[in-house]
Amino acid sequence: MNNTADIVMIFLVLTNLILLGSSRLIACIRTVAVQGIVLGLLPLLLNGWSLELHLVIFSAAIITLKGIVFPWMLTGTLRDLKTQREVEPFIGYGISIVLGTVILMICMWLGSRLPLSGPATSPLIVPVVFFTIMSGLFLIVSRKKALTQVLGYLVLENGIYAFGVALVDQQPMLVELGILLDVFVAVFVMGIAIFHINREFDHIDTDKLSGLRS
Amino acid sequence: MTIVLRLINPILGLIAAPLLLGIINKTKAGFAGRTGQPLLQSYYDIWKLFHKGAVYSRSTSWIFVAGPLIGLGATVAAATLIPFGALPALVAFNGDFLLLVYLFGLSRFFTVLCALDTGSSFEGMGASREVTFSALSEPALLIGLAAVARHTSSISLSQMFVSTTSDTWLEWGPVSVLVGLALLIVLLAENCRIPVDDPNTHLELTMIHEVMVLDHSGPDFGFILYAAALKMWLLGQILVGVAVPVHSGNPWIDTSASLICMGLLAILVGAIESSMARLKLLHVPQLLVGATTLSILALVLLPR
Numbered sequence: 001m002n003n004t005a006d007i008v009m010i011f012l013v014l015t016n017l018i019l020l021g022s023s024r025l026i027a028c029i030r031t032v033a034v035q036g037i038v039l040g041l042l043p044l045l046l047n048g049w050s051l052e053l054h055l056v057i058f059s060a061a062i063i064t065l066k067g068i069v070f071p072w073m074l075t076g077t078l079r080d081l082k083t084q085r086e087v088e089p090f091i092g093y094g095i096s097i098v099l100g101t102v103i104l105m106i107c108m109w110l111g112s113r114l115p116l117s118g119p120a121t122s123p124l125i126v127p128v129v130f131f132t133i134m135s136g137l138f139l140i141v142s143r144k145k146a147l148t149q150v151l152g153y154l155v156l157e158n159g160i161y162a163f164g165v166a167l168v169d170q171q172p173m174l175v176e177l178g179i180l181l182d183v184f185v186a187v188f189v190m191g192i193a194i195f196h197i198n199r200e201f202d203h204i205d206t207d208k209l210s211g212l213r214s
Numbered sequence: 215m216t217i218v219l220r221l222i223n224p225i226l227g228l229i230a231a232p233l234l235l236g237i238i239n240k241t242k243a244g245f246a247g248r249t250g251q252p253l254l255q256s257y258y259d260i261w262k263l264f265h266k267g268a269v270y271s272r273s274t275s276w277i278f279v280a281g282p283l284i285g286l287g288a289t290v291a292a293a294t295l296i297p298f299g300a301l302p303a304l305v306a307f308n309g310d311f312l313l314l315v316y317l318f319g320l321s322r323f324f325t326v327l328c329a330l331d332t333g334s335s336f337e338g339m340g341a342s343r344e345v346t347f348s349a350l351s352e353p354a355l356l357i358g359l360a361a362v363a364r365h366t367s368s369i370s371l372s373q374m375f376v377s378t379t380s381d382t383w384l385e386w387g388p389v390s391v392l393v394g395l396a397l398l399i400v401l402l403a404e405n406c407r408i409p410v411d412d413p414n415t416h417l418e419l420t421m422i423h424e425v426m427v428l429d430h431s432g433p434d435f436g437f438i439l440y441a442a443a444l445k446m447w448l449l450g451q452i453l454v455g456v457a458v459p460v461h462s463g464n465p466w467i468d469t470s471a472s473l474i475c476m477g478l479l480a481i482l483v484g485a486i487e488s489s490m491a492r493l494k495l496l497h498v499p500q501l502l503v504g505a506t507t508l509s510i511l512a513l514v515l516l517p518r
Contacts, residue, residue, distance in 0.1 A: 010388045010515060017507060021500060094500045101507050108514055124515065 005122040016135040020096040036066025091142040107131040125166045132159030146204040223301035231447035232256035241484025263436030281328035282437035288321040289441045299472035300465035306372035329426035340425030350502035357509035375455040392512035394457040399505035401449040408487040
């Protein structure tokens with residue numbers, strides 16, 4: 001229980017629950033940033049702090065992008081917006097936390113049904129990674145503001161990333177860096193899109209965009 | 215001899231409980247730059263109240279008189295169940311942690327009944343809040359204790375605390391942290407401390423526990439204050455037992471270490487009260503659900 005991977009996994013669960021329960025956008029952005037930094041350290045932790053060059057570069061890239069660049073870009077977007085907090089989400093914060101716990105329990109059950117073929121570093125990895133992906137999806141569907149949905153997308157990506165790092169012994173760095181580049185471009189484009197939505201409509205409630213169809 | 219040894223723990227609780235409030239108030243005064251009330255002020259208050267006469271409204275019934283007595287009785291009964299440091303509990307049997315939680319529940323139930331008995335609208339409001347919040351904090355306490363029970367594979371409080379050793383921190387550090395945090399939130403909520411309730415206010419619109427006991431006077435109010443102090447001590451004992459398991463073998467060291475931890479806990483509560491604002495009433499359930507979630511996490515994340 002005391003191995004560092006477990007602690008990182010529990011930390012991941014806690015940050016997800018904080019995201020589900022907090023309404024201030026700036027706090028959400030910071031939580032996702034902290035999550036990104038801890039996940040950036042995960043490859044080093046799993047390999048027992050063996051400071052091989054490609055691992056260090058990989059970690060540094062992850063931490064720079066997820067811990068510094070994304071939060072910086074999103075905070076910049078937030079500064080131009082009028083709204084500083086998520087108001088009236090589709091599902092309230094208290095209920096979100098309760099649902100999060102339920103989802104976690106389902107994921108624990110699912111994780112126990114999906115044994116890993118290889119030597120797993122931690123029994124918590126599969127359930128927690130599922131939970132991270134699910135809470136990212138949950139954020140996307142249950143919140144109205146476009147910015148929170150971007151954060152949900154980032155959390156979802158964090159989950160997939162953690163799965164790759166934790167399960168594959170030596171992940172092909174090129175693939176991971178490629179994904180990272182994609183995510184970077186995605187967040188960049190989404191930031192611009194949010195800016196335009198805000199300028200055009202004076203709000204970033206995505207549910208109102210469906211009115212454009214008719 | 216053993217029965218004398220076993221009696222030490224509840225008696226220690228009965229004597230030392232109001233001191234905890236004194237330490238909290240001193241800490242708060244220190245943060246605010248005041249001298250503050252004397253350390254033993256809670257004792258003086260209770261002593262003073264015991265020497266006053268009680269006033270009963272004509273609209274109240276016997277429940278109003280019996281409530282504070284039953285509340286104190288249930289809390290004293292709960293005091294016999296919890297071991298402390300090297301001191302064993304007076305009574306220990308399988309499943310006594312459930313009894314502990316429900317003794318607290320009984321005490322609360324009668325406080326609420328008394329509040330409703332007076333027919334005051336303010337007290338009804340306080341009662342409604344108290345019941346809402348305790349319904350949310352009880353699962354946190356119960357599930358937290360269940361998590362500890364599952365680690366130590368025992369369902370008796372005494373056995374649980376004996377089995378919780380410093381090795382528990384090495385093996386299940388994260389789980390201990392989760393349970394400890396949940397219990398701290400429960401302690402703050404159940405004792406009407408600041409993120410949930412402000413013990414200093416006398417404004418009916420903001421307070422929860424205090425508003426329910428507005429109509430009690432004299433010895434009855436003394437019983438209530440004393441029971442509240444004792445409850446704080448008991449929840450503190452549980453928290454210290456789970457979070458700081460000292461089992462060095464020397465009973466003096468164990469007990470004094472636990473006593474020091476209780477003092478530190480009181481200072482921590484004082485620091486929290488000084489540095490935080492009271493939460494909006496609507497946000498309190500969120501905090502308590504959060505505490506329950508932490509407990510559930512501790513229960514679920516255990517290695518199988």
